[in-house]
Amino acid sequence: MSSDASFLTPVAGGRASQQIVDQIVELLRTGELKAGHRLPSERQLAEAFGVSRVTVRDAIRILQARGLMEVKVGVSGGAFVTAPTADVLGERLSDVLAMSDISPEEVAEARLVMELGILDLALKRATDDDLAALGDICEQAEQAMVDDSYDPQLASDFHARLAAASQNWAVTQVAESFRGPLRMAALREREPVDDAHQRTVEDHRVVLEALTERDRDAARAAMVRHLTRGTSLT
Amino acid sequence: MAATSSNQKADTGMFRPVNVGRASEDVVRQIKGAIHSGQLRPGDALPSERELTGRLGVSRVTVRDALRTLEATGLVQIRVGARGGAFVTAPAPGYVGEGLANMLLLSSTSPEDVTEARMIFELGAIPLVCERRTDEDLAELEAICARADAALKQGDFDVRLSAEFHIRLAASAHNTAIALIVDSFQGPLLMSLARARDVAPTMGKQGAREHHKLVEAIRKRDVDAAHALMERHLGRTAARLHRRGSAARGAAE
Numbered sequence: 070m071s072s073d074a075s076f077l078t079p080v081a082g083g084r085a086s087q088q089i090v091d092q093i094v095e096l097l098r099t100g101e102l103k104a105g106h107r108l109p110s111e112r113q114l115a116e117a118f119g120v121s122r123v124t125v126r127d128a129i130r131i132l133q134a135r136g137l138m139e140v141k142v143g144v145s146g147g148a149f150v151t152a153p154t155a156d157v158l159g160e161r162l163s164d165v166l167a168m169s170d171i172s173p174e175e176v177a178e179a180r181l182v183m184e185l186g187i188l189d190l191a192l193k194r195a196t197d198d199d200l201a202a203l204g205d206i207c208e209q210a211e212q213a214m215v216d217d218s219y220d221p222q223l224a225s226d227f228h229a230r231l232a233a234a235s236q237n238w239a240v241t242q243v244a245e246s247f248r249g250p251l252r253m254a255a256l257r258e259r260e261p262v263d264d265a266h267q268r269t270v271e272d273h274r275v276v277l278e279a280l281t282e283r284d285r286d287a288a289r290a291a292m293v294r295h296l297t298r299g300t301s302l303t
Numbered sequence: 304m305a306a307t308s309s310n311q312k313a314d315t316g317m318f319r320p321v322n323v324g325r326a327s328e329d330v331v332r333q334i335k336g337a338i339h340s341g342q343l344r345p346g347d348a349l350p351s352e353r354e355l356t357g358r359l360g361v362s363r364v365t366v367r368d369a370l371r372t373l374e375a376t377g378l379v380q381i382r383v384g385a386r387g388g389a390f391v392t393a394p395a396p397g398y399v400g401e402g403l404a405n406m407l408l409l410s411s412t413s414p415e416d417v418t419e420a421r422m423i424f425e426l427g428a429i430p431l432v433c434e435r436r437t438d439e440d441l442a443e444l445e446a447i448c449a450r451a452d453a454a455l456k457q458g459d460f461d462v463r464l465s466a467e468f469h470i471r472l473a474a475s476a477h478n479t480a481i482a483l484i485v486d487s488f489q490g491p492l493l494m495s496l497a498r499a500r501d502v503a504p505t506m507g508k509q510g511a512r513e514h515h516k517l518v519e520a521i522r523k524r525d526v527d528a529a530h531a532l533m534e535r536h537l538g539r540t541a542a543r544l545h546r547r548g549s550a551a552r553g554a555a556e
Contacts, residue, residue: 097405134372135376137405151409152406153402157406158399162399162402164338164339164398166479170479179480182431237419238410239419240419243423246402246406
């Protein structure tokens with residue numbers, strides 16, 4: 070795949086770099102190009118598409134911006150296909166939410182819907198390993214509160230690990246992408262930051278205990294309390 | 304969106320000089336940051352290339368690079384001419400859906416997993432829909448059902464009618480973020496991954512009946528009934544996909 074350029078067709082008219090992008094995206098979608106594949110060289114691509122190298126470079130930059138391509142320099146370098154990370158999708162949701170007139174309450178509500186859905190899957194499928202890993206995160210967070218070294222990343226880790234307990238890769242990735250744009254911290258304007266961390270650590274422990282008992286009602290109630298705390302949602 | 308003529312040119316005070324790593328990426332990050340914080344709104348003009356160059360302490364090539372990247376992402380529109388320049392623009396519909404499709408399609412994920420992720424939001428929206436649906440929501444949902452019935456009768460039912468129903472139903476939760484997320488799962492790309500097109504002819508009649516029942520449950524604000532219906536409705540697709548997936552895997556072995 071790295072040297073053969075026969076699957077490309079010359080570009081005619083319009084915005085050439087965009088057409089190149091479209092062709093490559095199509096190849097990604099049909100699976101002819103896969104994550105890890107290296108694109109032919111700039112020169113080969115320019116010849117295959119019948120465009121200048123500047124145009125090829127432009128197209129590759131666009132693909133990079135979309136998180137579909139990674140450019141490595143050096144002897145074994147080149148443009149490589151990558152699967153976009155969760156961040157790329159999260160950015161897109163952030164972009165659109167930032168430009169819409171969305172209220173903090175709507176954001177909080179969407180987050181709640183997502184976390185309750187994840188919780189239901191975790192209630193059905195969480196393994197002993199999942200519970201142990203969640204317990205470790207809770208313990209670390211509790212210890213950090215005592216040591217005064219708490220990092221909010223631990224809260225994020227808890228929710229990420231909970232999503233992984235769904236045993237569903239798509240759910241795990243979607244949750245990873247959307248957690249940033251649907252972040253709660255900005256919404257909890259009603260409580261001091263220190264209290265918020267302490268209460269988050271306590272809330273997570275209660276959720277975990279109910280999950281361990283497979284007590285759906287208690288787990289959901291704990292998650293609702295956790296995510297509506299300090300917001301104007303009731 | 305306000306007309307272009309009334310837009311304020313953005314103040315360059317929101318940017319700071321660049322000092323690290325890949326300069327054009329940093330410029331992109333700063334401009335996106337200003338968009339995310341609401342300092343830049345759709346329709347706003349960015350400062351001129353020359354102003355950005357001076358303010359950010361980078362070359363004109365770097366600024367141009369960053370603007371082209373933002374243009375490629377769909378967040379900035381570059382207009383030429385006397386009233387030209389770079390303008391912040393609202394992303395096209397499908398912007399989130401495309402990101403979702405790219406992420407899920409380029410990694411090994413199964414259609415069942417995607418359906419389950421979709422169900423999180425569609426089932427989660429049900430209580431909100433039951434609480435907040437308006438008469439207008441019900442009328443529009445009924446209109447979609449009527450069009451689906453007619454299409455089924457004529458034998459030209461399209462899975463897009465089903466997608467339209469699900470998107471309109473989620474919109475009845477009156478939450479922009481939830482509507483956007485449900486919508487992004489209904490993009491043509493993800494649907495083709497879920498092979499929904501293949502199963503559409505058989506799911507058409509039963510699916511349409513279930514859509515009618517869903518509207519009735521929502522009209523009565525019956526959360527349990529609507530939830531159970533939606534779960535069965537979407538779960539049926541998931542189960543069918545699962546069987547097809549197993550059959551395909553079996554055949555390959």
